[in-house]
Amino acid sequence: MADDIPNIEELSTIVHSPPKTPWMDTPTVIRKGMFCHPANPKSLDYLSMPYGRKWAPMEEDWKLPENWVEIISDGLRDRLTRFRSLRIFMDCCVRCGACADKCHFFIGTGDPKNMPVLRAELLRSVYRKDYTLAGKLLGRMVGARPLTYDVLKEWWYYFFQCSECRRCSVYCPYGIDTAEITIIGRELLNLIGLNIDWIATPAANCFRTGNHLGIQPHAFKDMIDFFCDEIEDVTGVRVNPSFNRKGAEILFVTPSGDVFADPGTYTAMGYLILFHYLESQGLDITWSTYASEGGNFGLFTSHEMMKRLNAKMYAESKRLGTKWILGGECGHMWRVIHQYMDTMNGPADHLELPKSPITGTVFQNAASTKMVHITEFTADLLRHNKLKIDKSRNDHQILSFHDSCNPSRGMGLLEEPREVIKGVCNHFFEMPEKTIREHTFCCGSGSGLNAGENMELRLRGGLPRANAFKHVHETHGVNTLATVCAIDRAALPTALDYWVPGMRVTGVHELVANALILDGENERTTDLRGEPLAGMEEEE
Amino acid sequence: MNVKDSITISAVAVLAIIALGALGAIVPVLRPVFGIAIPYAAVAVFLLGVVAKVLGWGKTPVPFAIPTTCGQQKSLPWIKASYLESPWTKKGVIARMALEILCFRSLFRNTNMSMKQGPKIFYGPTLWLWIAALAFHYTFLTVFIRHFRFFLEPVPFPIKMLETLDGFLQIGLPTVMVSGFILAGAATYLLLRRLMIPTVRYISLPNDFFPLFLILSIAVTGILMRYVTKTDVVGIKELTMGLVTFRPTVPDTVGMIFFVHLFLVSTLLAYFPFSKLMHMGGVFMSPTRNLTCNTREVRHVNPWNYPVKTHDYHEYEDEFRAHMVEAGLPVEKPLED
Numbered sequence: 001m002a003d004d005i006p007n008i009e010e011l012s013t014i015v016h017s018p019p020k021t022p023w024m025d026t027p028t029v030i031r032k033g034m035f036c037h038p039a040n041p042k043s044l045d046y047l048s049m050p051y052g053r054k055w056a057p058m059e060e061d062w063k064l065p066e067n068w069v070e071i072i073s074d075g076l077r078d079r080l081t082r083f084r085s086l087r088i089f090m091d092c093c094v095r096c097g098a099c100a101d102k103c104h105f106f107i108g109t110g111d112p113k114n115m116p117v118l119r120a121e122l123l124r125s126v127y128r129k130d131y132t133l134a135g136k137l138l139g140r141m142v143g144a145r146p147l148t149y150d151v152l153k154e155w156w157y158y159f160f161q162c163s164e165c166r167r168c169s170v171y172c173p174y175g176i177d178t179a180e181i182t183i184i185g186r187e188l189l190n191l192i193g194l195n196i197d198w199i200a201t202p203a204a205n206c207f208r209t210g211n212h213l214g215i216q217p218h219a220f221k222d223m224i225d226f227f228c229d230e231i232e233d234v235t236g237v238r239v240n241p242s243f244n245r246k247g248a249e250i251l252f253v254t255p256s257g258d259v260f261a262d263p264g265t266y267t268a269m270g271y272l273i274l275f276h277y278l279e280s281q282g283l284d285i286t287w288s289t290y291a292s293e294g295g296n297f298g299l300f301t302s303h304e305m306m307k308r309l310n311a312k313m314y315a316e317s318k319r320l321g322t323k324w325i326l327g328g329e330c331g332h333m334w335r336v337i338h339q340y341m342d343t344m345n346g347p348a349d350h351l352e353l354p355k356s357p358i359t360g361t362v363f364q365n366a367a368s369t370k371m372v373h374i375t376e377f378t379a380d381l382l383r384h385n386k387l388k389i390d391k392s393r394n395d396h397q398i399l400s401f402h403d404s405c406n407p408s409r410g411m412g413l414l415e416e417p418r419e420v421i422k423g424v425c426n427h428f429f430e431m432p433e434k435t436i437r438e439h440t441f442c443c444g445s446g447s448g449l450n451a452g453e454n455m456e457l458r459l460r461g462g463l464p465r466a467n468a469f470k471h472v473h474e475t476h477g478v479n480t481l482a483t484v485c486a487i488d489r490a491a492l493p494t495a496l497d498y499w500v501p502g503m504r505v506t507g508v509h510e511l512v513a514n515a516l517i518l519d520g521e522n523e524r525t526t527d528l529r530g531e532p533l534a535g536m537e538e539e540e
Numbered sequence: 541m542n543v544k545d546s547i548t549i550s551a552v553a554v555l556a557i558i559a560l561g562a563l564g565a566i567v568p569v570l571r572p573v574f575g576i577a578i579p580y581a582a583v584a585v586f587l588l589g590v591v592a593k594v595l596g597w598g599k600t601p602v603p604f605a606i607p608t609t610c611g612q613q614k615s616l617p618w619i620k621a622s623y624l625e626s627p628w629t630k631k632g633v634i635a636r637m638a639l640e641i642l643c644f645r646s647l648f649r650n651t652n653m654s655m656k657q658g659p660k661i662f663y664g665p666t667l668w669l670w671i672a673a674l675a676f677h678y679t680f681l682t683v684f685i686r687h688f689r690f691f692l693e694p695v696p697f698p699i700k701m702l703e704t705l706d707g708f709l710q711i712g713l714p715t716v717m718v719s720g721f722i723l724a725g726a727a728t729y730l731l732l733r734r735l736m737i738p739t740v741r742y743i744s745l746p747n748d749f750f751p752l753f754l755i756l757s758i759a760v761t762g763i764l765m766r767y768v769t770k771t772d773v774v775g776i777k778e779l780t781m782g783l784v785t786f787r788p789t790v791p792d793t794v795g796m797i798f799f800v801h802l803f804l805v806s807t808l809l810a811y812f813p814f815s816k817l818m819h820m821g822g823v824f825m826s827p828t829r830n831l832t833c834n835t836r837e838v839r840h841v842n843p844w845n846y847p848v849k850t851h852d853y854h855e856y857e858d859e860f861r862a863h864m865v866e867a868g869l870p871v872e873k874p875l876e877d
Contacts, residue, residue, distance in 0.1 A: 012659045018742035022542045048849070082844055084600040085827045091593070092822030095748055097740035098646075098669060101653035107661065117743050134747070134814050140541055141549060143745040169608045173646045173673075174819055175828035177608060207851050208859075217860050218867035244870050289869060290856050303603075304848055311850040319853055339606050342839045365615045365628075369836040376615055383618060410606075412613030412626040412833055419619070434651050434663040438610040438625070467661045 018112040028154040033456030039200035046204040051193025099168035108460030116168035116178040159185040163446035165405035187302040199448035203297040210292040211256035217289035236522030239276035248286035254328025255295040257486030264489040267507025291316035294333035300448040307344040324354035325371040331485030335406035375416040382423035388517040395534035397480040403440035404485035424515040429476040435468035445491035462495030550749035561803030565796040575790035582806035589813025605840035628834040676726035682719040690780040724759040761801040
C-alpha cells in the first residue's frame with residue numbers, strides 16, 4: 001500500500017484551473033487511490049440492502065440491475081416529495097462560485113468536479129432534465145442531461161469523494177448544503193447496491209454486534225479490561241468500569257474507534273480515569289456492549305439505515321433504566337445525536353433531564369434528547385473546580401485544537417472542548433482563524449472514506465488541515481493536535497505524518513486523564529502513552 | 541456547453557427579444573399585443589409560477605432539523621453563545637435570516653484561497669462578490685420601486701422621497717438616477733467575474749448569462765430612454781395606468797425603445813419562476829438557515845417517520861449469550877442447561 005502513495009512533490013503539484021473542455025464533456029476517469037472498494041455483498045445482505053454483488057469500479061460493467069434507471073428515477077422522485085432541502089437545493093443555486101474553493105477535496109485535488117457547486121450539479125443536471133420545464137425543452141443548453149451509465153459512475157465516484165463536512169454550506173448565500181446532496185445521492189446509489197465497503201461492513205457490524213468493528217460483547221469487555229491494566233501500570237490505580245448494569249444513573253456511549261485503535265484508545269483510557277475519579281463524588285455510570293457504538297455509518301448510507309443503527313442507544317437506556325446518556329468524543333455520531341436521534345427514535349420519555357450528579361448543573365440544552373457531550377460535562381466540572389489537575393503533566397505537548405466538522409457545523413460545539421483543553425494544559429495555540437471553528441477543515445477521511453485503498457484522496461483532502469497545523473507548528477512549536485472525533489484520531493495521524501512528520505494527535509480526554517490527580521496514585525513519570533513527562537526524561 | 545456557446549446562445553436570445561420588441565412597436569397590429577397582452581400574460585405567468593413553486597416547496601416536509609451552526613451553541617450558562625449564528629429562538633432565527641437576506645451575511649464571510657509552492661495555502665478575505673451582489677440587488681430594488689410612479693396616481697410620497705434620494709447627484713436635467721447606473725455597473729461586474737475567474741467560468745451555463753444579459757439590456761434601455769432619446773413619458777404613464785386600472789390603451793406616441801424595454805421586462809417576469817432567479821423565494825426556505833439550533837432541547841417532528849427493522853437487545857443476547865455469561869456480563873435470560 002505504502003508504495004502506491006505518491007511522494008510529497010507529486011501531491012504538492014495541484015492545478016486549480018479547470019480543463020478546457022466543458023464539464024459535461026469531460027469524461028470522469030476513475031483513478032486508483034481515489035476511491036474505496038465496493039461493498040462486500042455479505043454486508044449488504046445482512047442489512048437487507050438490495051443488489052449486493054461483486055463488482056469492480058475500474059471495470060466497464062458494474063453489473064447493474066436491468067431496470068436501474070427506473071429505480072434511481074423513482075428514488076429521486078420519492079425523495080423530492082420528502083425532503084424540502086433537496087428541492088430547494090436543486091432549484092436555488094445561482095452558481096456564484098462562493099463555495100468553489102471551500103472544499104478540502106477541491107483544494108487538495110484541483111478537480112473541478114470536487115467544487116461543491118459542480119458536485120451538486122452532477123445530480124442537479126439529471127433533476128433538471130426530468131423535473132424542470134426548461135430542462136425538458138432545452139436540455140444541455142440549461143445544464144440538463146439524461147441519466148446515463150457514465151453519469152451514474154460519475155455520481156458514485158464523486159459522492160464518495162465528499163466527506164459531508166458542510167464547509168461549503170457556511171459560505172453559500174442560500175445555505176445549500178452539499179452534505180445533504182451527497183447523503184441523498186448516496187441513498188440513491190444504495191438503491192442499486194452501489195456502496196463502498198468501508199461503509200457497508202461497519203454498518204453491518206454495527207447492526208449485529210453493536211459497533212462498527214464487529215467487537216463481540218466479551219471481546220469488548222476484554223479490551224476495556226486491557227485498558228484498565230494499562231492505566232494501573234501508568235498510575236498505580238485500578239479502575240473498575242461496569243458493563244450493561246441495570247439501574248445505573250448514566251449510560252455512556254462512545255465511538256468504538258476509541259476502544260479499538262491508537263491513539264483513540266488513550267482517549268478511552270481518559271474516560272475510564274475520569275469516571276473512576278468521579279465515582280467517589282457520586283458518578284454512577286455504565287458502559288454497554290450492546291450500545292457499544294456512538295458512530296453511525298447509516299448517515300453515510302441512508303436516512304433509514306441511520307435510524308436503524310441509532311435506535312439502540314435509547315433502547316439500551318430504557319432496558320437498563322438509566323436516567324440520561326453521556327456521549328464520548330465523536331464527530332458524525334454527534335451530528336446524528338444532535339440533529340436526528342430525537343426525531344427518528346424519540347421522544348425519549350423514559351429518560352430524565354440530564355443533571356450532573358457532581359455539580360448539579362442541569363443540561364437544559366439537552367432537555368429533549370437527554371444526551372450530553374462529554375466535553376460539556378467535563379467543562380462544567382472544571383468550571384466548578386471539581387477536578388484536581390496538574391497541568392504540567394501535559395507540558396511536553398504544545399497543543400492546537402482541530403474542530404471536527406460535525407460538532408462545529410452541525411452542533412455548534414466550539415468552546416466546550418477549548419475550555420477543557422485550557423483547563424488541563426498550559427500550552428495552547430489556535431490555528432489561523434479561517435481554518436477553525438465554523439471555518440474548520442475536514443481531516444479528509446470523514447463520512448466513511450477512512451479506508452486504505454483511497455489513501456491519495458485522503459492525503460489530498462487532509463492537506464488544508466495539515467497546512468494550517470504546519471503553520472502553528474512552525475510559528476509556535478505546536479506538536480500535538482487535539483480533537484473530539486474518533487475518525488480524526490484515526491485519520492489525522494496518517495495525514496499529518498505525511499505533510500508534517502512526527503506530530504501527534506490526541507483526544508481531549510486523554511489530556512484530561514494525564515492531568516487528573518487520582519487518590520492513591522503513584523508519582524507519574526509518563527503520560528498514558530508511556531512517553532516521559534516534561535522533566536522526567538532523565539529518569540527514563 | 542463551453543463558455544463561447546453559452547454566451548452566444550444567451551446573446552442571440554436576448555438580441556432576438558430586443559428585435560421582437562422593436563417589431564412589436566413598428567407593426568401596428570402588434571402594438572396592442574406587445575403593449576397589453578404580453579405584459580398581462582407575463583405578470584400572470586410570474587405570479588402563478590412563483591406561487592406554484594413556493595407552494596411546491598412549502599408542501600414538501602422538512603423531516604429533520606439540519607441547521608448549519610456557524611457559531612457557538614447555547615449550552616452552559618457561562619459559555620457565550622452566538623445568538624445570530626446558532627440561534628435557539630424563533631426571534632434569533634428571524635434575525636439570522638434578516639442578516640442573510642438583507643445583508644448577505646454568508647457572502648460577507650467569503651474567503652479566497654491561494655496556494656504557493658510548498659505547498660502553502662492562504663485564505664484571504666474577499667468582499668468583491670459581496671459588494672457587487674449587494675449593489676446589484678439593492679439598486680434593482682430601488683429601480684423597481686421607483687417605477688411605481690408609472691403605476692400610481694397620485695405618486696405616493698415615499699416613492700418621491702426615494703427618487704430624491706436616488707437623484708442626489710444633481711447633474712443637469714433630467715436628474716441622474718444613480719441606481720440605474722450602479723445596477724448596470726454591478727451586472728457588468730458580475731458578468732466579467734463569470735468570464736475572468738476560471739472556476740466560475742467553468743460552472744457558468746447559458747442560464748447564468750441569459751438573465752444577466754436580459755437585466756443589462758433592461759438597464760441600458762431604461763437609461764437610454766431617460767437620458768438619450770426623447771421618450772414620451774406622458775404616453776407611457778397613460779399606457780401603464782391603463783394596464784393597472786384594466787382599461788388598457790396604447791398611445792401612438794409611445795416609441796420603439798419603450799416597447800423593447802417592456803418586452804425585455806415581460807420576458808424576465810415570465811422567465812423568473814422557471815429559473816435560478818427563484819433563489820429570491822428559496823433563500824427564505826433553506827432548512828440549513830431557517831431552523832432553530834436547539835435540536836437537543838426541543839424535539840423536531842418528522843411527518844413521515846416510519847418504523848424500521850432494528851436489531852434489538854434480545855436478538856443480540858440470543859446470539860452472544862454464552863460468551864456474555866463466560867465473560868461475566870449480566871444477561872436477561874440464563875444459559876439453558
